[in-house]
Amino acid sequence: MLPEDTVQFIRGLIEKDSFPKALGIRFGRVAPGYAEATLTVQENMLNFAGVTHGGVVFTLADTVFGAASNAYGETALAIHANISYVRATGTGSVLTARAVEESRSGRLTHFRVTVEDGEGQLVALFHGVAYIKRNSTSRG
Numbered sequence: 001m002l003p004e005d006t007v008q009f010i011r012g013l014i015e016k017d018s019f020p021k022a023l024g025i026r027f028g029r030v031a032p033g034y035a036e037a038t039l040t041v042q043e044n045m046l047n048f049a050g051v052t053h054g055g056v057v058f059t060l061a062d063t064v065f066g067a068a069s070n071a072y073g074e075t076a077l078a079i080h081a082n083i084s085y086v087r088a089t090g091t092g093s094v095l096t097a098r099a100v101e102e103s104r105s106g107r108l109t110h111f112r113v114t115v116e117d118g119e120g121q122l123v124a125l126f127h128g129v130a131y132i133k134r135n136s137t138s139r140g
Contacts, residue, residue, distance in 0.1 A: 010071050020063045023056065027067065033101035035068035041093040051088040058083050060097045061113040061126035068099035069109055069130040076109060076130040083126045094118040107132045
């Protein structure tokens, strides 16, 4: 179980992040090195080809990456991210992103994020690297 001040820190970060809230991203479990969230694709999230806009998928993946990397209670800032799109989705699709820390050493942490549709099919694979600020936290 996480200390209460860390739980409050994580909740505070999530509450401050208005863009994911505007998209309707809903968080599930968040813990140091792990986070999950879901999003239901709306019609206004489609691109010109009628499929879920890549920026929406990227935002979902980046959001869980940020939550998981900051869930230790230290400020972690993304310095690199890339995504591969595997499967198209559309209106009504429920997308679930899960961030899992693959390595953490010194000032760097590496994450793998999967985005799946409601049937558990892989939609996108995201890799992110965050820089951990030493002796500095977002708590105050």
